[in-house]
Amino acid sequence: MMRLWGRKSSINVQKVLWCLAELGLKEGKDFERIDAGLHFGKNRTPEFLALNPNGLVPTLEDRDLVLWESNTILRYLARQYGQSKCFPTDMASQYQSEKWMDWQVGTLWPSLRIAFLGLTRIPEGERNYEAIRKAYQDSSALLTLLDQQLISQQYCSGNTFHIGDIPLALCVSRWILLNQTFPDQTGPRPILNNIDAWMKRLEEGTQYKVVAEKELNVIK
Numbered sequence: 729m730m731r732l733w734g735r736k737s738s739i740n741v742q743k744v745l746w747c748l749a750e751l752g753l754k755e756g757k758d759f760e761r762i763d764a765g766l767h768f769g770k771n772r773t774p775e776f777l778a779l780n781p782n783g784l785v786p787t788l789e790d791r792d793l794v795l796w797e798s799n800t801i802l803r804y805l806a807r808q809y810g811q812s813k814c815f816p817t818d819m820a821s822q823y824q825s826e827k828w829m830d831w832q833v834g835t836l837w838p839s840l841r842i843a844f845l846g847l848t849r850i851p852e853g854e855r856n857y858e859a860i861r862k863a864y865q866d867s868s869a870l871l872t873l874l875d876q877q878l879i880s881q882q883y884c885s886g887n888t889f890h891i892g893d894i895p896l897a898l899c900v901s902r903w904i905l906l907n908q909t910f911p912d913q914t915g916p917r918p919i920l921n922n923i924d925a926w927m928k929r930l931e932e933g934t935q936y937k938v939v940a941e942k943e944l945n946v947i948k
């Protein structure tokens with residue numbers, strides 16, 4: 729059975745859980761999940777570091793294959809288990825999806841992460857509110873690029889849901905929750921109508937519900 733290491737509150741573990749749900753793979757039947765990271769610990773043990781020397785979650789074991797890096801895990805799962813309508817194989821939509829996945833991990837998240845970790849993981853007295861606000865506003869500016877893309881198509885890589893939508897949507901949900909929870913610290917959030925409509929499509933038409941969060945997991 730496949731084994732996924734990682735706590736459910738992690739954005740990167742949520743990507744994998746959402747993907748597994750899209751593929752119809754069920755916890756307890758098709759894969760087991762071991763809570764690891766933050767207060768669960770386990771991610772610094774020699775056993776875990778032998779699997780993932782970064783000491784981070786998610787980490788996936790599928791028979792002899794051990795994978796880390798959440799977006800790579802999605803690519804693997806989609807290829808290995810996802811020859812279905814959720815994961816179109818035509819080159820154009822595949823590589824549009826790749827493009828947005830790389831943008832999420834290399835451009836959007838490095839900025840949003842400063843605001844996210846700053847407000848949810850760093851104790852109040854140690855926060856750099858100026859950096860947090862700037863990072864949040866930078867993230868909003870970046871998300872206008874996604875909003876523009878979504879004028880002409882329903883999903884990030886075309887008119888079909890693809891794995892590229894998963895990392896983006898989980899960033900967007902944190903971007904919204906951060907502003908709802910800490911409006912004074914983030915500053916204003918622009919209304920991006922195309923992103924709102926896309927999120928609604930994901931809520932109604934995909935397995936997003938298995939990981940959707942109504943509130944931020946704030947560590948005091």
Ligand SMILES: N[C@@H](CCC(=O)N[C@@H](CS)C(=O)NCC(=O)O)C(=O)O
Binds near residue numbers: 738741764786
């Ligand atoms: N680039 C990696 C980042 C992984 C990562 O930063 N994981 C975080 C959780 S989102 C982690 O393991 N943090 C340590 C912890 O939870 O204890 C990926 O996409 O998988």
